[in-house]
Amino acid sequence: MRAPISIVIPTLNAAEQLPDCLTALMEGIEAGLIRELIISDGGSTDATGAIAQAWGAEVLQGAPSRGGQLRRGCATAQGAWLLVLHADTVLSPGWAQTVAAHLDQRDTAGWARLTFDGGGLAASIVARWANLRSRFGLPYGDQGLLISRKLYDRVGGYPDQPLMEDVALSLALKGNLTRLDMVATTSAAKYRHQGWLRRGGRNLLTLLRYFAGQDVERLAHRYRQ
Template sequence: MPAPLSVVIPTLNAATALPGCAAALMEGVEAGLIRELVVSDGGSTDGTLEVAQGLGAVVVSGPASRGGQLRRGVAASLGTHVMVLHADTQLAPGWGEAVAGHLPSEKAGYFALRFDSSGLPARLVAGWANLRSRVFGLPYGDQGLVLPRALYDAAGGYPDQPLMEDVALARALKGRLVRLDGVAVTSAEKYRRQGWLRRGARNLWTLARYQFGASPVVLARSYRR
């Protein structure tokens, strides 16, 4: 019987980050969990495609849009279950056991968030993310998502939008999201570059605007400025 899990990673110029993300997945390969790696690229120019091909990934290409890339990636996958990860996220050791225990469930699961950075700002931002996920049921994409394909399809899948696609799917999965006993360690590079307070406040403001009905296209333009 084929392994159950298809791992889908959206990429855009992720040649540096992708090998580390993939290396952390070997635990699942060795445990017989992972059937395939699907890399859904949005037009990388830095060698991401060559790295993905070297990893033996199924490569899907299309316009750069996180939601659209994820939608195409999941559509191209074959597993009975899907695990979505960001390229700059690495699962901490022990994740395989947590996922294996979750697979019989009919719910979606996400990981606790931690940054690859020490210090109070990193702990505070990660703490807020974990609180938001637990209390409001809104895990972001950098926390990973594991779910049965049937549940993904029933929820309508990822919308083809450039921002907040993870929040949109989390809304559709309301009441069917649980925290897994594992940790997703994500890069703090953008926070270090832009400032923890500034980026954290911008993320919170973007979420608030989206919750009040702002267009993801408009939010994406503002977010990337």
């Protein structure tokens, strides 16, 4: 019987973060859960591709749009289940046991509780907000997403858009999302660089503008600035 899970990771110049993400996946390989590793790259100019190939990944190349990268990666995946991760996310030890239990019990999509790799009180506040938001059906991509191929196809998968692709899929999965008993630790580097309050506020404002129907291409341009 083939291993059930395809790992899909979108990347763009992720050479610094990717090794820790992949190292944490080893327990899934040892448990016989991981069928393949797919890196959907958006044109990295660093060693991302070389690192991915050294780990035995299939590397896909395409335009640097996270939604498009995820859509290509998931379309290529052969597993009965998809585990989608960001390159700067590290799953907590014991995640494989939690995931295996989820595969046996239900067909809902699952997300992990978010923490940051540093930041003290500010990090704790932002993580608590993220986990509260997720309980109301809006987990973000840095919390990981475990979803069956059957359910992914039924809701239409990730839209090919540069921003809020994870929110769009979460909305499509309304009523079919559950919290997994595991932790996803993501990098706090961007928060430390930009400021916790500034970046957190910008993320919330971008979400509200998205819900208000603003053009996602314009939102993405403003977000990058």
